[in-house]
Amino acid sequence: MSVIGEFTVPSTAVAMERTLAAAPEMTIEIERVIAHASGTLTPYFWIRGGDMDRFESAIAEDPSVSDATPLDVLDDGTLYRATWPPDVESVGYAYLQTGATILEATGRDDAWRLRLRFDDHDDVSEFYEHCEANGIEFEVNRIYNPTSPKAGGQFGLTPKQQEALVAALEAGFYDVPQDVTMADVADALDVTQQALSERIRRAHGNLVSNVLTVQEFDASE
Structure with a gap:
């Protein structure tokens, strides 16, 4: 049975630490992440609230992300596509290593709140081990098996x-x-x-x- 893990991690453990620090009133919501054979990751994420000019200035100088490009500008947010370099160790690579799926990933101020789905408890253990081996900090809020098919x-x-x-x-x-x-x-x-x-x-x-x-x-x- 699949396992759902809910975690809180510092912004350094995901990406865009400098961006979040420069625009703490903004919320970043990752919609999906695409992995490439080259080892890079392409996150698609929504930016909501705050000063967009300050955000764009900050993300342009953020070493943990590159090629941030706005795709859709709507009333309730802007969708961006960017790149996570393969040499930036993060939770993103940890969840890919274990075959997990991002259900929710929201960054604000100095932390990210994540909800990941794993195939089984062995994959959760592998996720723990990968994070610890690479010095990735994380706080476990909840680990559980989904019980409602309507969730x-x-x-x-x-x-x-x-x-x-x-x-x-x-x-x-x-x-x-x-x-x-x-x-x-x-x-x-x-x-x-x-x-x-x-x-x-x-x-x-x-x-x-x-x-x-x-x-x-x-x-x-």
Whole structure:
């Protein structure tokens, strides 16, 4: 059975320590991370709140990340793509080493809060050992087996994405014929229609990636 681990780690253990220090009022939410054969990692992350000019100045000088490029600018945040160099040891490489999946990763001020999914407890132990061997600090908040198939994090959904999907469902947005519009759901959540549309699109993408493309497992194991 898979295992969910919730951790708090200092900003030095993930990346963008200088960026977070320069813009402590901002929140960085990692959406996904792509690994390349060269050893580099490409994180896609959302920036929310604060002074964007100060953020861009800080990230341009941050040695733990390079090639930060804005992709989507929305009312509730900006999506960036960047690169983590292979010589920067971090939790990012630790979770890849053990085959874990990032369910949530949020950085603010001087810390990151992570929720990772591991295939089993052996992978959790390997994650511990990798972090300790490479001097990566981390604090374990919770380790548990998922018990509810409806838990959004189990399918890669952020709390906001889960909230948007549930609100749309309960409002009748997915009914056929459709009597409720995207604008109606956005008004109920007090967000813009564009922000809700992007949130639901990302949520649908996460559901497809984490539900329809996962490998099947033997329930007898």
